[in-house]
Amino acid sequence: MSILGKGNPSYSFAPVTGRVHHFRSPDDVIASLDSDLESTIALVASGGTTFLSPILGRLGGIVCLDGTLRSHLAIVSREFEVPCLVGTELSEDIPDGTEVTLRIEEQTGVVASPDTETGSDVSAAWWEYIRRMGDEIAVKDFTVDVTGAALEALISEELTDDRLDDLVQHMGRAFKPELTRRSGFTSELFPMLPYMSLSVIEDFHSYVDRIRVIDAAVPAEELGRRLREGPNKVSPLWIWMIGYHFLCGRECLIQMGTIEPGDHREDIRTVVDFWRRLTLAHRGDGTLDYKDAGFTNRYLSTAVVDELVGAATVLDATTVKSLKRLNATVSGYSFLYFCDSRVGICDSGPYPRPTGNRQTIVRDYLSLGPSSWAYPWTDDLDPPYTGLTMVLTFDRSKFTEFEINDWGTTFTEPDQLLAVVDEAAVYGYRADGTRELIAPEDWPSVAADLSRCHMGLYQKFATMDRSDRILAATTMYTSGLRPFAAQAGVTDHIDWAMSPKTLALYPDPFDDDDKAAAIFGGALVAHDMPGSFSPIRPNS
Numbered sequence: 001m002s003i004l005g006k007g008n009p010s011y012s013f014a015p016v017t018g019r020v021h022h023f024r025s026p027d028d029v030i031a032s033l034d035s036d037l038e039s040t041i042a043l044v045a046s047g048g049t050t051f052l053s054p055i056l057g058r059l060g061g062i063v064c065l066d067g068t069l070r071s072h073l074a075i076v077s078r079e080f081e082v083p084c085l086v087g088t089e090l091s092e093d094i095p096d097g098t099e100v101t102l103r104i105e106e107q108t109g110v111v112a113s114p115d116t117e118t119g120s121d122v123s124a125a126w127w128e129y130i131r132r133m134g135d136e137i138a139v140k141d142f143t144v145d146v147t148g149a150a151l152e153a154l155i156s157e158e159l160t161d162d163r164l165d166d167l168v169q170h171m172g173r174a175f176k177p178e179l180t181r182r183s184g185f186t187s188e189l190f191p192m193l194p195y196m197s198l199s200v201i202e203d204f205h206s207y208v209d210r211i212r213v214i215d216a217a218v219p220a221e222e223l224g225r226r227l228r229e230g231p232n233k234v235s236p237l238w239i240w241m242i243g244y245h246f247l248c249g250r251e252c253l254i255q256m257g258t259i260e261p262g263d264h265r266e267d268i269r270t271v272v273d274f275w276r277r278l279t280l281a282h283r284g285d286g287t288l289d290y291k292d293a294g295f296t297n298r299y300l301s302t303a304v305v306d307e308l309v310g311a312a313t314v315l316d317a318t319t320v321k322s323l324k325r326l327n328a329t330v331s332g333y334s335f336l337y338f339c340d341s342r343v344g345i346c347d348s349g350p351y352p353r354p355t356g357n358r359q360t361i362v363r364d365y366l367s368l369g370p371s372s373w374a375y376p377w378t379d380d381l382d383p384p385y386t387g388l389t390m391v392l393t394f395d396r397s398k399f400t401e402f403e404i405n406d407w408g409t410t411f412t413e414p415d416q417l418l419a420v421v422d423e424a425a426v427y428g429y430r431a432d433g434t435r436e437l438i439a440p441e442d443w444p445s446v447a448a449d450l451s452r453c454h455m456g457l458y459q460k461f462a463t464m465d466r467s468d469r470i471l472a473a474t475t476m477y478t479s480g481l482r483p484f485a486a487q488a489g490v491t492d493h494i495d496w497a498m499s500p501k502t503l504a505l506y507p508d509p510f511d512d513d514d515k516a517a518a519i520f521g522g523a524l525v526a527h528d529m530p531g532s533f534s535p536i537r538p539n540s
Helices: 026-031 072-080 119-131 149-156 161-181 192-217 220-226 236-255 265-283 302-310 317-337 440-462 466-477 482-488 513-524
Strands: 003-009 016-022 040-044 061-064 084-090 099-105 108-112 345-352 358-365 387-395 401-404 410-413 423-429 435-438
Touching: 003 061, 016 061, 061 072, 061 099, 072 084, 084 108, 119 149, 119 161, 149 265, 161 236, 161 265, 161 513, 192 220, 192 236, 192 265, 192 466, 192 482, 192 513, 220 265, 220 482, 236 265, 236 345, 236 482, 236 513, 302 358, 302 387, 302 423, 317 345, 317 358, 317 387, 317 423, 317 440, 345 401, 423 440, 435 440
Parallel strands: 016 040, 040 061, 061 084
Antiparallel strands: 003 084, 003 108, 016 099, 099 108, 345 358, 358 387, 387 423, 401 410, 423 435
């Protein structure tokens, strides 16, 4: 493989291969009007759109030697969904007829000669990584170079029985130590182990049919690519939950004696393969979770992070205090909104900045009012924004330890991230999806409005009896596919009612905290398996 040039991708696109054709004048464009251009990679000098406009939507790709992401060509190519690199620097001129591949590697657009390495080499190394055990908390160095066409080949691979078993075991080994490292499952308001057990079992019962509808409308890998385009679309945590919660439900049912480890193999394959393709396409580097990537997730492109950071404020004593207050207020509100879970909060990054040891965390608060989650307790909420994104920049050398775990939660030593943040931007989202920068002087009023919503929501939950709280929280946790259905445009095509098989388990045994704890803990932690999940083929 040979890199011929690098530029800025106008949007997140899948690799494309075609033959270069220089367009230097309108005569070149007119001469090509009757040609089949689907496999043509246009090479142009200028970032204007009018030059290529008669053929732009028919091209296989565009390489532009000038321009930025705000150039007309970048904007219109994005609308046409034609892969385009702007501001491209070539190592040498590329003659007409040369076959090239355009792809994205670590948020940078690359012009390359077609891959000469075989996809089987990358596949073999990737699956060897999946089978490796790792250390006591399942950390293992990810050394597979997965870029461009190799990633697409991984995504398109068939998930055979052997590979399915290998993947489920990898997931189980990653999950078990994280479950033991996290805080206890307790809440004075919501009976957590009853609702968590019920919800993962409901996911096992309902996810297969729902995923088939979503995947048929928009394939998982295409959803993953779309969701890389900006923050506050769908949380990486929600992606992670698809595979892991489903397998937790399976394990609880095995613990209860309702199913055997070898049952429902095709259903398991359907869900795990959807999760695998979605995750690989979204992360873009061959890793499957934060732990695989050294407790990081850098799914946002450099261009997106640069834009977010570009509007940041250098903090002083007053704005530091306001930011901390806003962050604490929205954190508390989000935990209540999502029934004492962290489902609505997710950090991505850390994203390296161009100078020194500076890095940026992008923190999303993904739902603050009525939304695609369709939670009945949110119908009358009127927060100032439907979601928030905080862009937090700091000096990495101030920390001796730094990780973002698979729940999207940042842990540092020293343990106060915001005490070190010295530059920040806060963005709010309106109901129509538009984003606006919130000025620091407005942070206190946003916090005050969210505090008001918090109190109203708290009073609503406080009037519920125990059973209503359990079922409300179960509804919360089992709505994890709703944002993906909304992205795919199929929300109304899916039955969101809870399965009768799940409802039959309430109130007995899941109205009892001790019984729920015994089932959940016995299924996922209190056993001698190396991971949390039983093999698909126990005797293999």
